Amino acid sequence: MVAGFPMAAAAQTPVNFRFQGAWSPKDIFHEYALDYARKVNDMSGGRIRIEVLAAGAVVKPRELLDAVEKGVLDGCHAVPGYWGGKDSAFSLFGSGPALGMDANLILSWMEYGGGKALYDELYARVLHLNVTGFLYGPMPTQPLGWFRKPLVTAAQLKGLRVHARGMPAQLFRRMGAVVQDLPDDEIVPAARGGRLDAVAFNNAASDRQLGLPEVFPVCMLRSHHQPAQVFEVLFNKKRLDSLPADLRAIVRHAAQAASADLSWKAAHRYSTDYSELRNKPGTRFLKTPPEVLRGQLKAWNALVARGSLDNPFFERVFKSQQAWARRTVGWALDTIVDPRIAYDHWFSGKAGSRKKLAADGRR
DSSP states (O other): OTTTHHHHHHHTSOEEEEEEESSOTTSHHHHHHHHHHHHHHHHTTTSEEEEEEOTTSSSOGGGHHHHHHHTSSSEEEEOGGGGTTTOGGGGGTTSSOGGGOOHHHHHHHHHHSSHHHHHHHIIIIISOOSEEEEEEEEOOOOOSEEESSOOOSGGGGTTOEEEOOHHHHHHHHHTTOEEEOOOHHHHHHHHHTTSOSEEOOOOHHHHHHHTGGGTOSEEEEOOSSSSSOEEEEEEEHHHHHTSOHHHHHHHHHHHHHHHHHHHHHHHHHHHHHHHHHHTSTTOEEEEOOHHHHHHHHHHHHHHHHHHHHHOHHHHHHHHHHHHHHHHHHHHHHHHSOOHHHHHHHHHSTTTTOHHHHHHHHHO
16 A cells, blocks of 8 residues: 555646637636636546636737647637638638538537548648647627627728628628728727727627727627637647546547537626626617628628638538538528517517416416
């Protein structure tokens, strides 16, 4: 027993992973990164300890992939669209046209439609990078953005100075906007100084924390520019492969658990901030007109055609998504009931009133 004691003690020594996120410590996205790390730490019984640093602690957000590949960091929490400069196919993993899929269907394509094999191939065989990644965390469709005036037609985007990132930025450019990609802490000062006319950011919680409702009076809801974004947890492959099989499994399955938790938390937090912002004097939430949405889809046609022509791997990923979307979105449209009918019944007008419910119950 004495001889075995040092081995038992050594087994309890945690393996430390130093991560950095791409997010401000005040952003809910950083909270999501902490949530993932906490799940790994707890599920491993303390055998793994992931420490998550905020954006800029070691490198800039767009430098995270290189830092993880070189071992400067053991891992990072970001989105795959950030690496579009290395290969345009990255943008399709959450920042592309989505083809009617929401982020959950993008993740289902990853797990059951061949997306994970393409994703792994992109890192290992196309770019030859020493990293292993997991996509997780479905984000709700992003608003078109915050504007000084309501957007009525697609033509109003022409010449508009808009903050946007990644492939969605290309979409705004295709529709005539003058796009700027600024660091988060420069967006609001640029808007206050009159250098931006609109900002496409992400969700009610992040937008509110950044201060966009204090600058722009109008938020246009619903858009095809970023309908299905997901998060990415990226590990240095050598470091991850050094773990025993059970800990590697925990790292992977923690991403799936964090996906569910993120969805639940997002529904709670985003709806809370949205409800409070709706009651804010001077703030208006409007639906993006169908004419603008159709204009976005036409722009996507051109971007996908160009991406497929320039990059054969981009075309492979897109065709895989097309096949998955044709089947799964078609199934969803035919089988999932429109929630508007039930919502209007219970919460609009007299349908949901206490007297009406009592009367219906006596029949």
